[in-house]
Each structure stands twice: as C-alpha cells, then as structure tokens.
Amino acid sequence: MLLLTLNILFVLVAIAMIALILMQRGAGASAGSGFGGGASSTVFGARGSANFLSKATKWLAIAFFAITLFMAWYATHQAVDPVADTDLGVMSQVPAAPAAPGAVAVPEAPSVTPEVPAAPDAQPDAAPARDSTVPAAPAESAPPAEDAEPPAQTQ
Template sequence: MLLIVANVLYVLTAVAMTVLILLQRGAGANAGSGFGGGASATVFGARGSANFLSRSTAVLAGLFFLLSLGMGMYVSRTAGDRPTSTDLGVMAGATTPAKPEAPAPAATSDVPAASAAPATDVPAATATPAVQGDKPAAQPPAPAPGK
C-alpha cells in the first residue's frame, strides 16, 4: 500500500516538474524583453514568475530526489525477504519444455533423403574407379579468362 502511494506521488511530482520546466523562459528570452517583449504583463509581475517557477521547480526536484531515494531503499530491503521465483509476474507459471526426440525416418516416404554434402556453385568431380594399368583420363585445358 505504501509503495503504491509513493509511486502515484512520484509520477505526479515528475509530471508537475516537467510542466514547470516547460513554463519557464529560456536564457534567450531576456534579450527580447528589453525591446518591449511584454515581460511586465505577466500574472506574477515582471520578475515574480521567474522566482516562483524556479523555486517551485527546486522544491519538486528535491521531493523527486527524496522519493527516488526512499523507494530505492524500501524496495532493496524488502527484496531480500522473498524468493526471486515469486517475482516473475506473468512468467511465474511457465515451465521449460522438454527436448523433443529426433523423429525416426519414415520407410515409406516419397521424398528422398537429404544429402549431407554442402551445396556449392561448383559441381564436385566424380571419381571413377581406376583399373590397374589405366592412365587417368586427361582433362581438357580450361579456357582462358576473358576469351
């Protein structure tokens, strides 16, 4: 229950901090205010918005830091109390499948068995049995490249 409340407060702090940072003026906005940029027409006065927004951002940043630190310490202390197998979420009921056995080859198959030789672009030379006294057949010369 405490962790849920801390998470909700953590997200709200992060969103509020993001909004306050986006509302602040950049460093280049001061140059335009000297030429009538409308800085005096703000709700907080000419200089009040910068102080209010920067102080609010600093307070929210401190709160964000403290919440991060507190939740990290809380989770690290409670993580040692429970076994890790119960912290699997959806995968808690999953089991590892057994290795399937190799299927026996079918004797009445119409499909020929696959050869173990690797497939290459170059056909393999077939060896013919030599009879004693025969000379190996002469190979024709290879054509010259480019001709």
C-alpha cells in the first residue's frame, strides 16, 4: 500500500515538474512572455512568474529525489532472495562456492557415479562366452635382437 501511494505521488510530482519547467521563460525572453503582456505580475505577485516558478520547481525536484531515494531504500530492504524460493532440482544439491572478487563463479559438477541397471537377460556372474573363431593372443615375449649375443651357458 505504501509503495502504491508513493508511486502515485511520484508520478504527480514528475508531471508537475515537467509542467513548471516548460512554463518557465527562456534566458532571452521577456518577463511576461509566457502569460501574455504584463498579466504575470498580477497572477504571481509583483516579482513576476520567474521567482514563483523557480522556487516551486526547486521544491518539486527535492520532493522527487527524496521519494526516489526512499523508494529505492524500501525496495532493497523488502527484497526476498530469489534463490531461496527457487526449486533448482538437481542443482540444489551443489554447494555454492565463494567466488573471488572479479571472478566468474562456475559450479562444479557433482562427483556422483550413476548406477547403470543390468539388462534383464544378462547374467552378471557368468564369464563372457568366447568366440572360437578368434585366435588367442600370443604370449608376450621380447623379440630376439639381431645384434645381441646369445646367452652364456652356465656350468
């Protein structure tokens, strides 16, 4: 309710400021050009419209900035952390790491290994069947070197 009232007041002050600024005379205009002839001295007093319009503009500008600052202060103190209310799903399990100043914070992926279900017809304890057409690998032995001497016989 307070912000609604302040918003309405804010708009009215802004419109009044625009009207008062547009009604003021320019730097080279004569004293009563905005109201026609000498009529300005009778409407706003003996000093003319310049003094009244400038004072009214000054106070409207002060009110405008005061309302702006109060609304900004009020909005920051009434703000709710959007992260606390948001359902992040799987990402809600990732802890937030403190970021260094000026660095971009990138969350690390969780180190959870997913379990893969076995196929319905698979037998996990049975050894895999070998295809008889594939020959077995030869036993690993070092190839004989051509430059090497034959091993010495011991007696």
